[in-house]
Amino acid sequence: MRQAATTLTIATRGTGLVEVTAPVRHWVTEQGMTTGLLTVFCRHTSASLTIQENADPDVQADLLRFFRRLVAEDPSLYDHTTEGPDDMPAHIRSALTGVSLSIPVMEGEPVLGIWQGIYLFEHRSRPHRREIALHLLGD
Template sequence: MRQAATTLVIETSGAGLVEVTVPIRRWVAGQGLETGLLTVFCRHTSASLTIQENADPDVQADLLRFFRRLVPETQSLYDHTAEGPDDMPAHIRSALTGVSLSIPVMDGAPALGTWQGVYLFEHRARPHRREIVLHLFGE
């Protein structure tokens, strides 16, 4: 068994989903492992990861609108408000969606479905520089 790890740096433009499937696939392919398990980990508490449809951009727009309704940016609802009205809602959205994914690797590639893509879900309103750690274990 072998292991490999790297960090991807993703620049966001504010709240929304940023697809990171291509750089993940590229990195996995370069490791020379045929079978294994890929862990994708977001090193932040106000952004998260999700696997979603990557064929229709309406899916990402609908998800963003849904989470804005589910977790409103109303400061009177929260004690943690020092970093602005979007900070605590971003933490809650991140807790709901998660910061880690496990993806099987088969035939040297992540075993994603036809319409599945891996997304960094930015929950803050302003642009951020986010880090995603990839760890691959396999043979």
């Protein structure tokens, strides 16, 4: 059994989904393990991770609209407002979507469905540099 770990730094443009499938897949392939378990972990409380469809961009637009309706950016609703009106809603959205993914690795590749991609979901309105930790355990 072997282990490998690294951190990816991802630049965001503000609220939205950034597909990170390619750099994750590339790193996994470089490790030379044929079978294992990949953990993908977002090191932030106002961004998250999700596996979503990567074929139709309407899916991303619909997700953004849904989360804006679900979690309002209304400072009168929250006590934590010192970092701006988008910060507490970003924390709530992150709690709803999660910061960690577990993805099986088979034949040296992350096992994803044909239309699935790995996304960093930026919940803040301004650009950020986000860190994603990758950990692979396998043979």
